Amino acid sequence: MIGILASAGTAVVIVPLVLGLRTVFSSSEDSK
Amino acid sequence: MFSLQKLLPKRSTNSKRRNLFGACLTHILHDGYTDQLYALLPAWQAQFGLSYMGLAVVRALYYGTMGGLQVPANRATSWLKPRSALALSTFVAALGFVAMALPTGFAGLCVGLVLAGAGSSVQHPRASDLVTHTYGSESRGALGIYNFAGDLGKATLPAIVALLLPVLPWRTVVGLMGLLGILVASSLLALLPTDTSVTSIHHEIERKRESRGGFGVLLSIGVLDTATRMGYLLFLPFLIHARGGSSATVGLGLALVFVGGAFGKATCGWLGQRVGVVWSVVATEIATAGLIVVTCFTPITAMLGFLPFLGMVLNGTSSVLYGTVPELAPKGNTGRAFALFYTGSSVPVVSRQLLTGQSPIIPPG
Numbered sequence: 469m470i471g472i473l474a475s476a477g478t479a480v481v482i483v484p485l486v487l488g489l490r491t492v493f494s495s496s497e498d499s500k
Numbered sequence: 501m502f503s504l505q506k507l508l509p510k511r512s513t514n515s516k517r518r519n520l521f522g523a524c525l526t527h528i529l530h531d532g533y534t535d536q537l538y539a540l541l542p543a544w545q546a547q548f549g550l551s552y553m554g555l556a557v558v559r560a561l562y563y564g565t566m567g568g569l570q571v572p573a574n575r576a577t578s579w580l581k582p583r584s585a586l587a588l589s590t591f592v593a594a595l596g597f598v599a600m601a602l603p604t605g606f607a608g609l610c611v612g613l614v615l616a617g618a619g620s621s622v623q624h625p626r627a628s629d630l631v632t633h634t635y636g637s638e639s640r641g642a643l644g645i646y647n648f649a650g651d652l653g654k655a656t657l658p659a660i661v662a663l664l665l666p667v668l669p670w671r672t673v674v675g676l677m678g679l680l681g682i683l684v685a686s687s688l689l690a691l692l693p694t695d696t697s698v699t700s701i702h703h704e705i706e707r708k709r710e711s712r713g714g715f716g717v718l719l720s721i722g723v724l725d726t727a728t729r730m731g732y733l734l735f736l737p738f739l740i741h742a743r744g745g746s747s748a749t750v751g752l753g754l755a756l757v758f759v760g761g762a763f764g765k766a767t768c769g770w771l772g773q774r775v776g777v778v779w780s781v782v783a784t785e786i787a788t789a790g791l792i793v794v795t796c797f798t799p800i801t802a803m804l805g806f807l808p809f810l811g812m813v814l815n816g817t818s819s820v821l822y823g824t825v826p827e828l829a830p831k832g833n834t835g836r837a838f839a840l841f842y843t844g845s846s847v848p849v850v851s852r853q854l855l856t857g858q859s860p861i862i863p864p865g
Binding site for chain 2: 471474475477479480481485486487488492
């Protein structure tokens with residue numbers, strides 16, 4: 469059970485990382 | 501703004517489809533090669549008296565070579581046109597299987613596995629690169645189809661091998677797989693266009709494109725996404741057993757995740773193209789985490805009902821991530837970026853195999 473929930477935790481960790489990519493995409497839009 | 505599409509000449513739909521079909525055909529074969537080893541492991545265990553750890557190491561000979569050589573193999577073949585690179589690498593992989601089929605003992609088997617792994621190491625970066633440069637700014641959906649093709653190979657070739665093994669000696673089966681590879685390599689020479697436009701576009705892109713940064717973050721997300729998938733698939737059988745499920749229920753559960761995953765790979769690429777990378781990945785990861793928790797606390801029947809949807813988001817994220825690689829490739833070198841991304845995504849898979857000796861059900865790519 470702990471192992472399975474750890475997998476869910478890993479998926480949650482990805483969310484702030486991918487939100488960090490938003491800066492990369494929006495800065496690219498700004499530089500158009 | 502840099503646009504791949506502006507650099508691309510008006511390419512006929514037929515030519516685009518041939519490139520995509522060639523890349524998919526290569527992906528089907530090479531991913532099928534990777535997973536058919538699972539069907540062969542029992543035969544090798546009986547023939548060579550291998551322990552479970554020995555089997556995991558034998559499997560890692562192929563997977564480790566394939567994963568570890570992706571970056572150098574992409575660089576070494578960069579002077580070749582995609583057509584030549586894919587056909588040659590497929591031929592080398594097929595040669596590896598022919599070598600395994602020869603009666604040269606365990607050493608011959610290991611040499612064949614390394615040779616086949618070296619051949620297969622070229623496929624992911626060069627075929628992804630071909631699809632990217634064929635479809636330009638619309639490559640996300642095409643990369644989703646390419647990704648889905650890999651799952652087709654993982655589903656069909658191991659099944660064919662498993663059906664043949666009871667009626668034919670394993671060396672004959674492996675030899676037939678080698679012949680299939682030679683046939684596919686020859687087909688690629690006939691199928692893929694001989695023009696140099698893709699290569700020339702590639703160099704132009706490298707020269708013109710400014711790096712947007714963020715590739716390291718994308719790579720980290722790819723590794724974590726694979727770790728999530730591997731972690732869940734590792735523990736799912738235990739979860740089903742804990743709910744009172746039999747081995748057949750475990751098989752059904754894994755199949756439901758697999759079917760949903762294949763569908764997710766084909767569709768989530770388009771989702772990324774429609775709503776954007778960031779929000780599609782946020783949505784799929786939150787859905788993944790939520791559905792994982794749900795499967796932990798629901799009765800087995802309801803859990804089985806959720807598994808295809810979990811498979812969709814669990815595996816579908818990878819298509820969105822792969823589709824983003826060309827956009828964030830350092831210096832626009834998409835081939836190297838794909839090689840790095842596939843290598844990084846292999847780390848959780850190889851680690852899991854060496855730690856547990858178990859097979860991944862839905863490996864990356």
